[in-house]
Amino acid sequence: MTEVQRALRRASKVIPAADARMLLAHALGVTPARLLTAGPLHGHQIDAFDDLVRARVGGTPAQYLTGRAPFRTVEVAVGPGVFIPRPETEVMTGWAIEVLRGRAGEQTVVELCAGSGAISLAICTELPGHVQYAVELSAAAVEYADVNLAGTGVILLQGDLADALPELDGTVDLVIANPPYVPLESYDGIPAEVREHEPELALFSGLDGLDVMRVLTRTARRLLRPGGWVCAEHAELQHRSAPELFVADGGFDQVRDRCDYNDRPRFVTARRRTTVAGLPL
Structure with a gap:
């Protein structure tokens, strides 16, 4: 040995x-x-x-100790103050890449709740040539995203997803997000090393965990062009409640929940409606 x-x-x-x-x-x-x-x-x-x-x-996460976290085909800088990207999110990112791959021409992509920028970095690395934006609220996380996205052409913005990028309203082809979705009532069930080290802003989102998802639903409807797609990660227990937000909104069709590597419900996808009452948007 x-x-x-x-x-x-x-x-x-x-x-x-x-x-x-x-x-x-x-x-x-x-x-x-x-x-x-x-x-x-x-x-x-x-x-x-x-x-x-x-x-x-x-209890310190290994990724914080090394300062690096792998994600699909890339590696990102991480540390205290930024959420560590998880393997489960790789499946949603792959779904988004395949959607973009199936479309002709330059597409406009917006990542909301971008954190370290891992999703945006994976997309532009695996499928370059599109116009990409990444929006993150936390100043600490933006510092890491700035390092990770340097030289990629991805436009990084610090701000709230609720009013992000109004100049792009109705023109975006794909919105992707891994928002905070842990219910506050599940606080004690979260591993101590996660609660004590990773930022609460990236973890918790109201009593049912869907406060940010509700805002994301409205923002995606505003940003997407007719026929554009949104995909957003959620907790396993939200496999009905998260898709129901997009159905109830009325601005989407083809709403579907999808599974991760472990065949567990993990993210919702929805298409911006192209017609309302039979009339084109």
């Missing part, structure tokens, strides 16, 4: 194995894929790894 394998086995007794690999790779200055080919560990590397493991045992 190599030194790397011994270090990983020791750490995996107290933290998740995936976190142990991420932290050891960070301590060695290599990618996790290159861990098994890494040479002998030096004393300062072992000390650094042990410090990271202790911090992780104390």
Whole structure:
């Protein structure tokens, strides 16, 4: 057994194995894929790894300790004050990319509740050539998004989604969002490391978790052109209540709920109506 394998086995007794690999790779200055080919560990590397493991045992997210988080084909800078992108959101992002791929010409894309900008970065990396905007309320999160989206051409704006981008009303092809959606009544059920480290603004949204989703529904209706699409992530328990907001709004059709990697309800998609009472918009 190599030194790397011994270090990983020791750490995996107290933290998740995936976190142990991420932290050891960070301590060695290599990618996790290159861990098994890494040479002998030096004393300062072992000390650094042990410090990271202790911090992780104390509840600090591994991504905050490394300052990086993977998302689809990209990696973003993260840290205290910004929400850590989750693998579940990758499926919704992939759905959006396929919608854009199926359309001819340059499309206009708006990400609301952008956080670190991971979704926008993934889209422009995997499918460049579109006009993209990212809107985020938190000043702390915008600092990370600014770093992550630098040089991409994505237009980053700090502001409230409720009145974002009025100059684009009726012209946007795709609105995508991972809004806060945890119900306040579920506060105690959220893991302590999430509650204590990640920003509440990115997590909680009223008693039923849908306060921001209600605003998002109205903003998407305002921004989208007829036939444009919106997709928005939600909690598993909101698989009926989240789509019902888009149905009740009256400005959308083809409302459908969709699942994540684990086949759990995770995001709603809806199309901006092209007609009302048989008349074109």
